[in-house]
Amino acid sequence: MSIPLVHPVILCGGSGTRLWPRSRRSAPKPFIPLIGERTLFRAALERASDPSVFSHPVVVAGAAHVSLIEAQLPDGMNARIVVEPSARNTAPAIALAAALLEPDAVMLVCPSDHFIADDPAFVAAAQRAANLAKDDWLVAIGIEPERPETGYGYIKRGEALDGGYRVERFVEKPDLARAQSFLAEGGFAWNGGIFAFRAGALLDELARHRPEMAELVQTAVSEGEQDGLQFHPSASAFDRIDGDSIDYSVMENTKRAAVVEASMGWSDIGNWAALQDALPSDEHGNYAVGDADFKEARNVLAMSDGPRISVVGLEDICVVVDGDEVLVTSRTGAQLVGKLKGPSQG
C-alpha cells in the first residue's frame, strides 16, 4: 500500500473560556503555553511536520488571531492561513480548507487546542486514517477511552476495515451510567475532533447532506482573495452560512464514516482540571508554574505569571494568577469557569 502525503488542516476557532484567565479573547487557549514552553497551536503544527508524512499545513482561523498565528509559525514553514470572515463552526471551516486543496489531497483536520503526549502514536494513526481516506472513507480518529468521561462524544466501531473500522454509530455526550456501560461493553472510542478526508470526498458528502452550505463555501472561495500567506474567503457568501459542526452535518449522515483508534495521551484540555491531569505533579499531587508554597495541600495546581501563590489546607483546587485576574476553582467547579464574569469581558 502507498500512503498518501497528508495535508494538516489546523482549526483555530475555539474560544477556550473555561481556561480563563490564562486564556483570553486576545490570546486564547491555542496560543498560550499551557504545558511546557510550547503553545498547543505550535505543538499541533510541529506534530504534523515530518515532510515524509505531511505536506505544508492549512491553518483556519478568525482575523483576530492571524497575527498570533504568524508569530508562532515555525521559521520557514510554508503554511497557508485561511481567514474566516466569521465563526460558523467546524463544517464550513473544514470545507474552506478542502476547497482550497486539490480534490485528491488527503487532509487531516486537527483542533489546535488539544494536547497529545505521544506524537509518534499520532503520526501512525494519521497514516492509517489517511490510507482509508484516500479510498473515500470519512475517517474520525477515535481516542481509546481511559475513563467513563461524560464530557465527550463516543464512536462505536463496526466491521473491520484496513487499519480501522466502519463507524457503527456516533453517540452524543452520555450520562455517567451510559459512559460506564460503553467502557464495559468495549468497542467505543472518544470523538476527539480529528478527522481525515480526501478533500473531494468531503466536499461531495457536504454537498449531499448540506447543499446550501457547500455552495456558499464554494462561492466564498471562488470570490475570495489571496494576500501573501493569507486567503480571505468572500465574507458576503461565508457570513450567510448557517453554521454547523462537521459531526452533525457530515459524519453522522455519511454512509462511509470510519474510525481509526489511537492511544496517544490525548486531552482536550477542556478546563483547569483537565489541564491539571495533563501536567506532572509532586508526591502530594501538587504542581506549580511560577512561585508557589504549599502547606497541607493535596492535588493543587498553582499557576502564576508573577505573584507567589501560597496554598494552605486545601485539596483538589486550581489557582491561576494572570495579570489583573485571580481564579480559585475546585476541580469539580472547573467546568463553570467560562460562566464567570471575566471570560465575557475578555
Place this chain on the structure above:
Amino acid sequence: MSIPLVHPVILCGGSGTRLWPRSRRSAPKPFIPLIGERTLFRAALERASDPSVFSHPVVVAGAAHVSLIEAQLPDGMNARIVVEPSARNTAPAIALAAALLEPDAVMLVCPSDHFIADDPAFVAAAQRAANLAKDDWLVAIGIEPERPETGYGYIKRGEALDGGYRVERFVEKPDLARAQSFLAEGGFAWNGGIFAFRAGALLDELARHRPEMAELVQTAVSEGEQDGLQFHPSASAFDRIDGDSIDYSVMENTKRAAVVEASMGWSDIGNWAALQDALPSDEHGNYAVGDADFKEARNVLAMSDGPRISVVGLEDICVVVDGDEVLVTSRTGAQLVGKLKGPSQG
C-alpha cells in the same frame, strides 16, 4: 464611688504573621485596615478617647513601627510613645508604661490588634475594671465565651467583688473537651489580654514575682531619654530582660487578681478565619473586599488590593491578594499561615 481617670496603654508588639500577606513586617496587623476603613490601632485609640473617662494614651511599640504610629495618631491626640529597644513580651512592655505613669494612675492595657464591635460595652467594662484597680486589684477583662474556643486562655471567676470577681484560676488554652466543659459549667471567661492596674500596684507585684525584670525596667526608664513624643528606654538595661508575658509573670502569681466580665463583640482576629467571622457576609456567607466574582461558592472571604478574585465551587476558604502574594487557605488551615515561607521573608 468615684471612678478614676483611665490611662490607656496600647501595646503594639504583635507580628500578626497569621494574617500574612496583608499583615507584613513593614506594616503589621495593627496598622492595616482589616475591618472597615479604620486600622485596629486607630480603633483602639479612638475607643479609649472620651476625655471624661480616659486620659491621653501611652503607646508601647518597637522602633520599626513608630512612623506608622505617628502617622495614624488622631490629630491633636497627646500620646506618649514608648519605643521598646527590643521585643521582650508583654510584662516588660507594660512595666515600662507603668514606670512612666504616676504610681496612682490607673492604666488600662489594650492590645492594638484586637477587634471590639461594641465600644460602649468596652468603656463600661473599663470603668468597672478601673474602679477595682484603684483598690489595688490586678484586673483582667474577661470576654464572655461564645463557643468552646481552644485558641484562648480562660479565666475562672471566684467570689464576687464590686463590679467583678476574684480570679479563682487562670487556665491555659484547653483542648476541645475541656473548653466544652467550661461553657457547660459556666463561670469561665476568655482571657483577651486587656488588663487594668494601678501603676504602682503592678510594679509592686512585678517586683515581688519578677524582681530582676522589675529592676531592669526601672533602670531602663531612669536611664532613658525623652525625644518629643517618644520615650526611649535604655537599651543596655532593657535588652538584658528575660522576656515574659504579663500572665505568667504577674497575673498567675498575684493574690489580688480580679476579673471583670464583658460582652463586647471581641475578637483577637487571630487568623483569616477569625477575621472572616468578624466581617459581614452575603446570603451565601461570602464577603469581598475589592472586586470579586463568586460562583457556587459558600463562606468565602475574598480580599484583594487590586486584581479581581473569582472563586468557583468552593466553600470555607479565604483568598487574599496583596501585591506580589496570593494566599488561598481553608478556614481550618488558617492557623498555619504564619508557617508559610512568605511571613518569614517579610
